[in-house]
Amino acid sequence: MNEMKRYYTEEHEWVMPIGEDQVRLGITEYAAKELGDVVYVELPEVGNKVSSGDEIGTVESTKSASVIFSPVSGEIVAANEELEDAPELVNEGPLNEGWMTEIQLANPDELAELLSEEDYTALVAELEADEEEE
Structure with a gap:
């Protein structure tokens, strides 16, 4: 099976089609590295309707908190509840x-x-180059 295609945002989120007009969403490795150790994730309620650009959750780490934006419009059909405990x-x-x-x-x-x-x-290559120059 070939690798599913992912799409990305400038806010370091990814979406991956997983079924008929359905996508899975998360943050990128770059975002996870920048955040540091994640200690809390607030996820949207299943059934919520969202528009592209809406705030749908929060990721908190030992360093900072970051808002998760929906890169697409639609209805939340699942939330990764494992993240509440882990x-x-x-x-x-x-x-x-x-x-x-x-x-x-x-x-x-x-x-x-x-x-x-x-x-x-x-x-990401541009961002990392800019960080090295600082």
């Missing part, structure tokens, strides 16, 4: 078991507005 999963596997929520898309065309893996990789 928020460290976000650090251990942000692209896998550290996923946050699943959304039934209201408009699948919104995925085309997100960054490709290549574009996101270039964005």
Whole structure:
């Protein structure tokens, strides 16, 4: 089975299609590394309707707190409840078991507005270069 395609945001979130007009959402490895040790994750309620750009949750670490924005519009159909007891999963596997929520898309065309893996990789490379210069 070939690797599922992920889409990215400039806020360091990813979405991955997992079914008929449905995506799984989480934060990227870069975001998890920048946050440090995650100690708490607030997830959206299943059944909530969200629009692209809406705040849908929070990730708190020993260093800071970061808002999770929905990169797409739709309905929350699942939340990763394992994160309530094991928020460290976000650090251990942000692209896998550290996923946050699943959304039934209201408009699948919104995925085309997100960054490709290549574009996101270039964005992270720029950010890391800027950090090294500081």
